[in-house]
Amino acid sequence: xxxxxxxxxxxxxxxxxxxxxxxxxxxxxxxxxxxxxxxxxxxxxxxxxxxxxxxxxxxxxxxxxxxxxxxxxxxxxxxxxxxxxxxxxxxxxxxxxxxxxxxxxxxxxxxxxxxxxxxxxxxxxxxxxxxxxxxxxxxxxxxxxxxxxxxxxxxxxxxxxxxxxxxxxxxxxxxxxxxxxxxxxxxxxxxxxxxxxxxxxxxxxxxxxxx
Numbered sequence: 248x249x250x251x252x253x254x255x256x257x258x259x260x261x262x263x264x265x266x267x268x269x270x271x272x273x274x275x276x277x278x279x280x281x282x283x284x285x286x287x288x289x290x291x292x293x294x295x296x297x298x299x300x301x302x303x304x305x306x307x308x309x310x311x312x313x314x315x316x317x318x319x320x321x322x323x324x325x326x327x328x329x330x331x332x333x334x335x336x337x338x339x340x341x342x343x344x345x346x347x348x349x350x351x352x353x354x355x356x357x358x359x360x361x362x363x364x365x366x367x368x369x370x371x372x373x374x375x376x377x378x379x380x381x382x383x384x385x386x387x388x389x390x391x392x393x394x395x396x397x398x399x400x401x402x403x404x405x406x407x408x409x410x411x412x413x414x415x416x417x418x419x420x421x422x423x424x425x426x427x428x429x430x431x432x433x434x435x436x437x438x439x440x441x442x443x444x445x446x447x448x449x450x451x452x453x454x455x456x457x458x
Contacts, residue, residue: 252276253439259283262427264434278341278437281454285337285358286430288457289403293335295361296403298429301371302392303340303378305350313446315342315453317381318353324377325357326455335360339454341436344444351444356433367400368393401429 254274257266260283264274289296303318318340329336337358344351357370364370371393379387393399403425406418436452445451 254279254437259434262430262434265431265438273439274434274437275439275451276437278339278452279434281452282339282356282430282433282436284457285339285454286426286433289335289337289358289360290405290426293360293362294405295365297357297359297361297364297367297370298401298403298433299357299359299367299370300394300399300432301355301357301374302394303353303355304390304392305352305382306384306387306390307350309350309382311350313449315450318342319453320381321374321378322453322455324381325374328373329359332363333360334363337455337457339433339436339452341438341452342443342445342450343440345440345442347444354436356436361402361404365400365402367395370400401425403429 252275254264254276257264257270259274259276259279262283264279266272266274286296303321305312305317322338322340325338326336328334338356340353340355342351342353359370371391375387375391378391379385382390384390403422404418405422406415410418443451
């Protein structure tokens, strides 16, 4: 897949982005735009947005699979559940495979209506169960990495409509700081990886439909 724009700075529009500890890598502008559009949608329509980051992997001895059909199947299951519970999920995934000898893996984010769901762990346990089902494995513990060494399941809360004065300024500042923090973490999905192996005709990333 060809990318129209390479971001060689640690800024994208109004956001700081993850370019490594020493600015050692660039980011794809088209993926950053896709991420930004979904952040804008969720934070404009929900008073609370639950941000979740996770990774998907295949078992080491799993039959080599070139396509993205497994991750696409997984997200169909996630979206079916989202519609049932009215979670309003938006998602983005990025594919990475730095070596021919290993399976690709996927870096993912989910943005959820935080008024409907605030438990990231429960959501990811559901993802884990669905991923095991997609892969046809009985015990796939560890194939979904919960990315919670420090913190996951971050609530991005908009300022209260009733707030005024200094309270309003504090809430706006807190909202912007949390939004920036989550976008910085999400921007890892857009990392340029020169050694990444993407077969011809296979997508490098995918995302939910807006609206």
